[in-house]
Amino acid sequence: MLPAAPRSCRSSRAVTRGRKAKVVFDLGRGRAEYEVPTTACCATGEGGEEGEKSVDLVYKPQTPAGEMLSYYLSEQPHLFQDAVDEQLRLLETEKEEIKDKKKDKDKSDPSEMVLYQRMDEVRDLEMTRNLEDLMYFAVVERFTSLGVSMLSPLNDVVDIDGNSDLENLTKGVHSVESLEMVRSHLMQVLSGPTGSPPPNLNSVLKISKLQAAQVYAASVMFGYFLRRVDARFQLEKAMGLLNDINSDAVERLENIFGQASAAESWDEDAEAFVQSRAEQPKEVPVAKPRSKLQEYIETFDQQTLQETAQILSKEGSTLVERQTRGLFGDINELQEEIKRALGDAGNDVLSSPEDLLLKLQEVIASGEVKSLTLTVAAQRRVVLEAVAFGAFLRDIENYVAKETVGLLTGNNP
Numbered sequence: 001m002l003p004a005a006p007r008s009c010r011s012s013r014a015v016t017r018g019r020k021a022k023v024v025f026d027l028g029r030g031r032a033e034y035e036v037p038t039t040a041c042c043a044t045g046e047g048g049e050e051g052e053k054s055v056d057l058v059y060k061p062q063t064p065a066g067e068m069l070s071y072y073l074s075e076q077p078h079l080f081q082d083a084v085d086e087q088l089r090l091l092e093t094e095k096e097e098i099k100d101k102k103k104d105k106d107k108s109d110p111s112e113m114v115l116y117q118r119m120d121e122v123r124d125l126e127m128t129r130n131l132e133d134l135m136y137f138a139v140v141e142r143f144t145s146l147g148v149s150m151l152s153p154l155n156d157v158v159d160i161d162g163n164s165d166l167e168n169l170t171k172g173v174h175s176v177e178s179l180e181m182v183r184s185h186l187m188q189v190l191s192g193p194t195g196s197p198p199p200n201l202n203s204v205l206k207i208s209k210l211q212a213a214q215v216y217a218a219s220v221m222f223g224y225f226l227r228r229v230d231a232r233f234q235l236e237k238a239m240g241l242l243n244d245i246n247s248d249a250v251e252r253l254e255n256i257f258g259q260a261s262a263a264e265s266w267d268e269d270a271e272a273f274v275q276s277r278a279e280q281p282k283e284v285p286v287a288k289p290r291s292k293l294q295e296y297i298e299t300f301d302q303q304t305l306q307e308t309a310q311i312l313s314k315e316g317s318t319l320v321e322r323q324t325r326g327l328f329g330d331i332n333e334l335q336e337e338i339k340r341a342l343g344d345a346g347n348d349v350l351s352s353p354e355d356l357l358l359k360l361q362e363v364i365a366s367g368e369v370k371s372l373t374l375t376v377a378a379q380r381r382v383v384l385e386a387v388a389f390g391a392f393l394r395d396i397e398n399y400v401a402k403e404t405v406g407l408l409t410g411n412n413p
Contacts, residue, residue, distance in 0.1 A: 058326035066133025162377025213328035223390025
């Protein structure tokens, strides 16, 4: 049974009263009732208002179970993992009950099948939302344990300390083998579409919100990919199964996780979600050795790279989209805004990428599209958090897959 929350109440639904909600969980042999705050999630590790604001404004719990996990994370973090494990057990039990009931319904009157089917759809949707909430707050807990306050929604002038949490977001998240690839990804993002050296960290940039959102999402996907491939690398390394190097994979990897262009569309497909325009080849100092992990990735063919870069569960994909939308706004609206601002230039198939980029810079400067003004250091901080978010998301997804059977919904290949 879940650890006791501050107060109990009688209700079978979530009933909002000020800043609290009554939550009831069916535990099989009884019912557990809790009264929890509806907006009490903190990600600072200190219970401060800044952390509560940042998470609450980006992601709202969809379910009473999500509100409960938000409460534990904020007020009783030492009980959070127990609450997660108990909720996973409840969800798994409920899924088994649904399967058993479906077998009985097959013998029911055909006229009632439509009603049963609709009831099952509603219940499945509720379970999916419960799992999404659980996974999201489990990701937040990883940031909290590092003492990192997550980003609030980004608008207009971004006033964040670009030098904060750098060590926690690098060495605190990634293995030694992964750090060099994180650094390479960061340099690629900061170089921009021209491939020029990154400007001074105190330099001020003005970029469209759509472009910033695409860079953020691509960085989340990169962090997810890096976590998956690092786990595979460590396993094969321990078993002595590492293959020879295939240097052609370097360019393929850059094509998958390159700098996103604001002129490109936002596709819901997992592959296109992270696909970006390939940059011009850049010289790499020969004297600088590649990390063992990068050499390992270079053995992948194109299909393996694409498969490894895709999020395995629909719940994970949904959380990436929700997190990006929470920080930057509705992506479809931002895309339509860009299209209107670019006008004929955006619709002209003969327009070169350089022409589109120049036109985009003009509409950003004129204020025709929503934009962000931030320092290079702040952009670095945003990218590092995105990479960490992707890595933590993979950790939680993997944990759910190991602790339960059939809870996660697989993404179609």
